[in-house]
Amino acid sequence: MSNTPVSIQGITQLSIRVHDVAASVSFYNETLGLPLLFSQSNMALLDCNGIRLLLSIPEKPEFDHPSSIVYFRVENIEQAHQSLLASGVDFVSPPHKIAEFNGFTVWMAFFYDPDRNVHALTSEVPVA
Structure with a gap:
């Protein structure tokens, strides 16, 4: 067994199960x-700024x-929240402060996709 650490270079793809x-x-x-x-009948790939989202039926x-x-x-985040609300997106919570650091x-503002998976909008705002 090697003691050489794995060198993770980033995330290529995330899978989201859908029906x-x-x-x-x-x-x-x-x-x-x-x-x-x-896209095909049982799966689709979308691009999220270089990270692929795989939507697939389990x-x-x-x-x-x-x-x-x-x-x-x-x-x-406020503008994105309002825009998605106007598009009918169901939010768990409105934008709210999570933490302050660096x-x-x-x-963050958490919302549901059509399969009721929870996702979030997030924004980092410089402290004034």
């Missing part, structure tokens, strides 16, 4: 504005569970 690929593509592409890279029952929370970075205030 209706077309409805999910509409949400992530049209509502959230993520470019569609590829292949086995043990894979059919809520996804991890994806935190989507936005410049103006000269920034971190804000």
